[in-house]
Amino acid sequence: xxxPDRDLDGGLDRDxxxxxxxxxxxxxxxxxxxxDGCGKTTxxxxxxxxxxxxLGSGRALRTFEPGGWGGGALLRRLLLDGTxxxxxxxxxxxxxxRSGHLDAEVLxxxxxxxxxxxxRYTDSTLAYQSWGRGIALEEIEGLSNWCRxxxxxxxxxxxxxxxxxxxxxxxxxxxxxxESGFExxxxxxxxxxxxxxxxxxxxxIVVVDGAADEDRVAAQVTERVTERVRQxxxxxxxxx
Ligand SMILES: Nc1ncnc2c1ncn2[C@@H]1O[C@H](COP(=O)(O)OP(=O)(O)O)[C@@H](O)[C@H]1O
Ligand SMILES: [Mg+2]
Numbered sequence: 731x732x733x734p735d736r737d738l739d740g741g742l743d744r745d746x747x748x749x750x751x752x753x754x755x756x757x758x759x760x761x762x763x764x765x766d767g768c769g770k771t772t773x774x775x776x777x778x779x780x781x782x783x784x785l786g787s788g789r790a791l792r793t794f795e796p797g798g799w800g801g802g803a804l805l806r807r808l809l810l811d812g813t814x815x816x817x818x819x820x821x822x823x824x825x826x827x828r829s830g831h832l833d834a835e836v837l838x839x840x841x842x843x844x845x846x847x848x849x850r851y852t853d854s855t856l857a858y859q860s861w862g863r864g865i866a867l868e869e870i871e872g873l874s875n876w877c878r879x880x881x882x883x884x885x886x887x888x889x890x891x892x893x894x895x896x897x898x899x900x901x902x903x904x905x906x907x908x909e910s911g912f913e914x915x916x917x918x919x920x921x922x923x924x925x926x927x928x929x930x931x932x933x934x935i936v937v938v939d940g941a942a943d944e945d946r947v948a949a950q951v952t953e954r955v956t957e958r959v960r961q962x963x964x965x966x967x968x969x970x
Contacts, residue, residue: 757845767895861923888940
């Protein structure tokens with residue numbers, strides 16, 4: 731068994747803005763973030779379809795956390811529907827899931843040259859477990875560094891207020907364990923956390939108004955991702 735390379739760009743470190751540093755020979759690692767019901771699944775699907783149309787069939791992989799890998803179904807069930815005793819246990823389970831997902835899905839795809847569109851990643855952990863649950867940001871970043879999680883190249887944050895997101899989920903019926911955070915001020919804190927992360931990492935996170943209609947959001951997402959790719963090409967051009 732080969733060990734997938736976790737040193738794509740040196741882990742999270744202090745500066746999550748380093749995501750644009752990787753070579754052009756591989757596809758980009760794009761993450762889609764935001765609170766429950768903001769439209770991640772909808773937009774990740776559309777972005778992936780657009781990438782495949784633009785770059786060719788088989789060039790993009792759509793995946794998700796938690797649970798988007800062979801061993802992940804059990805962890806997803808536990809995290810979304812099970813009983814998780816403490817915030818620290820929850821954090822460790824999410825990190826374990828990410829670690830397995832990177833090894834099994836994300837890194838092999840990037841190493842094959844594919845683009846990866848991943849629904850939820852490190853910003854989810856920072857927003858939900860730090861702003862939401864109150865675990866110190868530095869502790870989560872320290873553990874993420876230890877895990878050598880690579881920074882995404884581009885993160886699309888779908889910004890939607892909690893009321894809009896909650897009303898979209900209404901149609902789904904029962905809320906899962908994380909979604910029940912709408913019933914307290916948990917989800918509002920998470921939304922705040924996401925906005926703060928976007929302020930901290932403007933070079934990596936693009937904020938898109940997720941409250942607009944689906945087509946408009948999709949157009950914004952492709953426009954902003956394209957902008958980032960062009961920006962990266964310019965940077966690479968200057969360096970060579
Ligand atoms: N821009 C939009 N406007 C209105 N409803 C939307 C929009 N995007 C998604 N939805 C709907 O909102 C619900 C949640 O969307 P989803 O993509 O599953 O969000 P998430 O994956 O972030 O939880 C779905 O029923 C979806 O059809
Ligand atoms: Mg979803």
